[in-house]
Amino acid sequence: MVIIIGSVREGRFGPVVASWVAARAREHGGFDIDVVDLADAEIPLSLPAASPKFAGDSYPRPDGMASLTSHLNEADAFIVVTPEYNHSYPASLKAAIDWHFTQWTAKPVAFVSYGGAAGGRHAVLHLENVLTELHAVTIRDGLAFPNYRTTWEDGQPLDPQAPGYAKTLLDQLAWWAAALRAARNSVPYPA
Numbered sequence: 001m002v003i004i005i006g007s008v009r010e011g012r013f014g015p016v017v018a019s020w021v022a023a024r025a026r027e028h029g030g031f032d033i034d035v036v037d038l039a040d041a042e043i044p045l046s047l048p049a050a051s052p053k054f055a056g057d058s059y060p061r062p063d064g065m066a067s068l069t070s071h072l073n074e075a076d077a078f079i080v081v082t083p084e085y086n087h088s089y090p091a092s093l094k095a096a097i098d099w100h101f102t103q104w105t106a107k108p109v110a111f112v113s114y115g116g117a118a119g120g121r122h123a124v125l126h127l128e129n130v131l132t133e134l135h136a137v138t139i140r141d142g143l144a145f146p147n148y149r150t151t152w153e154d155g156q157p158l159d160p161q162a163p164g165y166a167k168t169l170l171d172q173l174a175w176w177a178a179a180l181r182a183a184r185n186s187v188p189y190p191a
């Protein structure tokens with residue numbers, strides 16, 4: 001499973017949330033976990049002429065994107081950790097999504113969001129819409145952290161219910177990961 005840190009901003013909070021989520025996933029068990037930081041990848045805004053939907057492995061991605069692409073290829077489940085920027089998700093995340101296509105197909109994606117009053121929920125609504133277009137399966141139970149500046153301390157959310165919500169998200173993600181892995185292995189997805 002790959003946990004994606006969606007923000008790349010200087011001074012960002014994303015790695016704190018991702019690290020807490022990774023700890024919950026390790027506790028949960030049943031996942032091989034890689035935390036993938038988009039700040040470590042080269043993700044140009046200018047895309048090649050062809051679509052990654054049809055180009056397959058010959059899609060001309062920059063060398064600095066190779067590790068990101070290989071993690072997305074290998075993953076059988078994703079957790080996207082996203083803040084909310086102007087009622088949506090960061091451009092870094094959109095660019096990373098758009099450089100790929102088959103990497104998302106018939107795989108489950110769960111969301112952990114954070115931000116101001118809305119806790120990143122506007123960002124997640126947009127992500128659900130976009131990832132459905134890429135044939136991903138979005139997970140019903142997300143985790144949203146409103147006003148994280150006052151509701152997190154020392155890398156932990158203060159809400160005592162947060163670990164329970166994380167467990168529900170991880171249970172659903174594990175269920176879908178197993179179901180979709182078996183389905184992909186038995187019948188080619190009719191994309």
Ligand SMILES: Cc1cc2nc3c(=O)[nH]c(=O)nc-3n(C[C@H](O)[C@H](O)[C@H](O)COP(=O)(O)O)c2cc1C
Binds near residue numbers: 088115118
């Ligand atoms: C460009 C920008 C736009 C933002 N817009 C929103 C917003 O619409 N809603 C919200 O709840 N927070 C908004 N925020 C506050 C962010 O949620 C907060 O800064 C958060 O820390 C950003 O995540 P990051 O630290 O991982 O970059 C915005 C922040 C930035 C930088």
